[in-house]
Amino acid sequence: MGGKGTKTKEKIRQQARRLFAEKGFQAVTMSDICERTGLSRGGLYRYYSGTGQIFSEILVEEYAAANKMEGESSARTVLEHLLETLRTEIMDKERSLSLAIYEYASLGNETFFAEIHAGAKKRWMHLLEYGMKTGEFKPVDAGQMSELILYYYQGLRMWSRVIPFEKQTAEYYVSTIKQMLLEE
Amino acid sequence: MGGKGTKTKEKIRQQARRLFAEKGFQAVTMSDICERTGLSRGGLYRYYSGTGQIFSEILVEEYAAANKMEGESSARTVLEHLLETLRTEIMDKERSLSLAIYEYASLGNETFFAEIHAGAKKRWMHLLEYGMKTGEFKPVDAGQMSELILYYYQGLRMWSRVIPFEKQTAEYYVSTIKQMLLEE
Amino acid sequence: MGGKGTKTKEKIRQQARRLFAEKGFQAVTMSDICERTGLSRGGLYRYYSGTGQIFSEILVEEYAAANKMEGESSARTVLEHLLETLRTEIMDKERSLSLAIYEYASLGNETFFAEIHAGAKKRWMHLLEYGMKTGEFKPVDAGQMSELILYYYQGLRMWSRVIPFEKQTAEYYVSTIKQMLLEE
Amino acid sequence: MGGKGTKTKEKIRQQARRLFAEKGFQAVTMSDICERTGLSRGGLYRYYSGTGQIFSEILVEEYAAANKMEGESSARTVLEHLLETLRTEIMDKERSLSLAIYEYASLGNETFFAEIHAGAKKRWMHLLEYGMKTGEFKPVDAGQMSELILYYYQGLRMWSRVIPFEKQTAEYYVSTIKQMLLEE
DNA sequence: CATGAATGAGAGTTCATTCAT
DNA sequence: GATGAATGAACTCTCATTCAT
Numbered sequence: 001m002g003g004k005g006t007k008t009k010e011k012i013r014q015q016a017r018r019l020f021a022e023k024g025f026q027a028v029t030m031s032d033i034c035e036r037t038g039l040s041r042g043g044l045y046r047y048y049s050g051t052g053q054i055f056s057e058i059l060v061e062e063y064a065a066a067n068k069m070e071g072e073s074s075a076r077t078v079l080e081h082l083l084e085t086l087r088t089e090i091m092d093k094e095r096s097l098s099l100a101i102y103e104y105a106s107l108g109n110e111t112f113f114a115e116i117h118a119g120a121k122k123r124w125m126h127l128l129e130y131g132m133k134t135g136e137f138k139p140v141d142a143g144q145m146s147e148l149i150l151y152y153y154q155g156l157r158m159w160s161r162v163i164p165f166e167k168q169t170a171e172y173y174v175s176t177i178k179q180m181l182l183e184e
Numbered sequence: 185m186g187g188k189g190t191k192t193k194e195k196i197r198q199q200a201r202r203l204f205a206e207k208g209f210q211a212v213t214m215s216d217i218c219e220r221t222g223l224s225r226g227g228l229y230r231y232y233s234g235t236g237q238i239f240s241e242i243l244v245e246e247y248a249a250a251n252k253m254e255g256e257s258s259a260r261t262v263l264e265h266l267l268e269t270l271r272t273e274i275m276d277k278e279r280s281l282s283l284a285i286y287e288y289a290s291l292g293n294e295t296f297f298a299e300i301h302a303g304a305k306k307r308w309m310h311l312l313e314y315g316m317k318t319g320e321f322k323p324v325d326a327g328q329m330s331e332l333i334l335y336y337y338q339g340l341r342m343w344s345r346v347i348p349f350e351k352q353t354a355e356y357y358v359s360t361i362k363q364m365l366l367e368e
Numbered sequence: 369m370g371g372k373g374t375k376t377k378e379k380i381r382q383q384a385r386r387l388f389a390e391k392g393f394q395a396v397t398m399s400d401i402c403e404r405t406g407l408s409r410g411g412l413y414r415y416y417s418g419t420g421q422i423f424s425e426i427l428v429e430e431y432a433a434a435n436k437m438e439g440e441s442s443a444r445t446v447l448e449h450l451l452e453t454l455r456t457e458i459m460d461k462e463r464s465l466s467l468a469i470y471e472y473a474s475l476g477n478e479t480f481f482a483e484i485h486a487g488a489k490k491r492w493m494h495l496l497e498y499g500m501k502t503g504e505f506k507p508v509d510a511g512q513m514s515e516l517i518l519y520y521y522q523g524l525r526m527w528s529r530v531i532p533f534e535k536q537t538a539e540y541y542v543s544t545i546k547q548m549l550l551e552e
Numbered sequence: 553m554g555g556k557g558t559k560t561k562e563k564i565r566q567q568a569r570r571l572f573a574e575k576g577f578q579a580v581t582m583s584d585i586c587e588r589t590g591l592s593r594g595g596l597y598r599y600y601s602g603t604g605q606i607f608s609e610i611l612v613e614e615y616a617a618a619n620k621m622e623g624e625s626s627a628r629t630v631l632e633h634l635l636e637t638l639r640t641e642i643m644d645k646e647r648s649l650s651l652a653i654y655e656y657a658s659l660g661n662e663t664f665f666a667e668i669h670a671g672a673k674k675r676w677m678h679l680l681e682y683g684m685k686t687g688e689f690k691p692v693d694a695g696q697m698s699e700l701i702l703y704y705y706q707g708l709r710m711w712s713r714v715i716p717f718e719k720q721t722a723e724y725y726v727s728t729i730k731q732m733l734l735e736e
Numbered sequence: 737c738a739t740g741a742a743t744g745a746g747a748g749t750t751c752a753t754t755c756a757t
Numbered sequence: 758g759a760t761g762a763a764t765g766a767a768c769t770c771t772c773a774t775t776c777a778t
Contacts, residue, residue, distance in 0.1 A: 105346040144356040155339030162289040172328040473714040523707030530657040
């Protein structure tokens with residue numbers, strides 16, 4: 001179980017992920033990954049036949065993790081938990097794959113992301129509708145609110161790689177949403 | 185003034201802009217630009233020494249235009265005018281430079297964009313504060329609101345290249361902001 | 369005698385032969401052979417140190433079989449038997465090694481084939497001379513006739529891999545030779 | 553007319569032809585051609601995008617030349633002229649493209665050669681039938697005879713690269729055909 | 737000024753071959 | 758004996774960039 005090969009693949013994904021976060025998708029070459037992992041060209045190609053394949057596996061891992069949504073809790077607890085996760089991610093620019101994802105998507109993998117986005121929106125809408133039903137959330141247009149939550153987040157996540165954020169930027173995001181959904 | 189050279193440079197920027205909008209920054213090669221403009225290699229290099237230089241000139245033009253902010257009007261009129269402009273841009277995915285800008289920024293030109301962003305934020309804050317002073321806008325945290333406006337916009341602009349938007353997506357953006365600032 | 373190793377070698381040659389017939393000599397890689405035989409890299413190299421070695425052993429086998437010439441029969445019977453064999457081979461394009469042989473020869477193994485050819489020619493000449501002595505064959509120049517038989521055959525064998533033959537092509541070969549040697 | 557580029561292309565084809573004759577199709581790399589022509593990699597790719605393209609242009613040239621068949625003469629004269637041409641080609645192993653052609657055909661370009669072969673056969677059959685009609689040639693089966701002529705030739709042409717021919721080998725070819733067609 | 741031929745560095749990819757386990 | 762991970766050399770191909778004309 002978990003032979004040497006599996007470990008090497010894992011190491012490759014791990015190191016490649018760092019590279020993608022640093023330089024985006026296109027700027028990462030197979031040679032870069034060789035260097036980082038200490039593998040030879042041939043060794044790397046044994047496992048992955050190109051940066052696209054590595055990247056796509058990384059994404060699948062990543063989103064698989066993201067999709068594990070919480071079990072039984074109040075809408076408010078779930079909301080707070082989610083916002084806290086997003087806040088951390090926004091600040092964590094070192095690990096942000098957003099440029100890479102964006103480039104990758106623009107390179108002809110739109111559908112994949114359209115689906116991811118649609119899934120995320122659906123989950124947010126469910127949460128919002130549930131919270132409104134239980135009276136935990138103020139009444140809002142669930143569709144409109146989900147989009148605000150998602151695109152505002154995307155905007156932040158992308159530019160965090162590029163613009164040095166002021167400390168309160170991520171707080172603003174969280175508190176804006178809370179203000180719109182929760183009674184003060 | 186405005187000799188043949190100036191015209192050629194203009195044509196280059198024009199065609200290059202289309203290419204950057206289509207393919208992002210890195211994917212555009214000098215050859216692509218030769219082809220589009222009908223210039224020879226040598227000819228192109230006479231005017232610009234690389235894609236970076238062309239792109240940076242395009243950006244300067246672009247933002248110079250964006251910076252011409254309106255003269256004397258009510259805060260509400262200015263707001264509505266600005267939102268209308270943004271709404272149009274969001275839908276106009278064909279002409280969106282956002283991928284290119286983002287790649288370019290990630291390639292080591294962060295400062296440039298940090299400045300642009302800071303300028304935009306300052307202008308929005310002025311408008312918001314002015315509108316609150318005149319009583320046209322509801323009281324909000326100007327910093328928080330500006331960031332919402334800017335990052336939400338960025339998120340939309342970027343993903344419009346990649347995700348097929350529903351029609352109301354841009355409307356949501358506008359109406360969210362209006363709801364937060366104006367009395368219904 | 370005939371341990372596991374011998375069997376494995378046999379299996380390797382068998383599968384490799386199919387590959388050589390399909391793709392010629394150069395296009396077959398050690399990996400291809402691993403795949404076909406189900407052996408690992410290391411396993412394969414234990415038996416053969418390269419495609420050249422495998423191929424040369426296959427050829428030796430092949431020609432050893434071809435060299436077993438018939439015992440006591442009339443020249444006419446031997447001729448008819450040989451022609452029938454050749455006719456079958458000509459049509460059997462799936463199993464033709466001719467491309468592979470030709471490539472292999474061109475890669476610096478000319479001598480080997482020169483010898484094979486010389487041997488074949490000698491055997492044909494013996495047969496022809498014998499048949500003429502017994503009066504079974506019409507008088508011909510034995511050297512000239514052998515070359516016709518051999519090179520015409522080679523031409524057919526090679527192009528059968530490439531050109532879709534009409535049905536009578538192999539018949540023509542046989543009947544041409546018979547007409548030249550036997551009384552109608 | 554005939555700018556520098558045209559000359560370079562010509563030089564490339566010329567040198568590449570020599571390489572193909574020496575080593576066959578697959579064994580010739582773009583690097584080999586660079587070396588022979590003295591061009592850099594980029595320089596070569598400016599004109600041809602791969603060995604296949606170069607080879608196919610060479611073949612077109614070659615066969616265009618071969619197709620120019622003679623005008624008004626007696627069947628016998630035409631025959632003698634053709635045989636003389638073939639005889640020369642058989643001996644000229646340095647310039648034989650046959651291995652290369654054969655490999656190239658086996659690589660999926662069968663149709664091209666099937667057509668060439670069909671054309672050649674048709675032309676030979678015309679000649680034979682014409683000669684028989686005028687009484688210059690002995691009566692033979694035109695189809696059978698054409699195939700003998702063509703495949704015997706192919707067999708010779710191919711193996712001439714590999715087997716050191718005896719002097720009379722090409723003579724045999726010519727005289728066999730003459731004996732079959734002409735009164736002694 | 738403008739052309740387009742040519743360069744050369746470097747990315748992608750494939751394989752024969754070796755070697756620790 | 759057997760495995761399959763890993764190496765490294767060689768090949769294909771692409772571009773930014775230069776330079777003679």
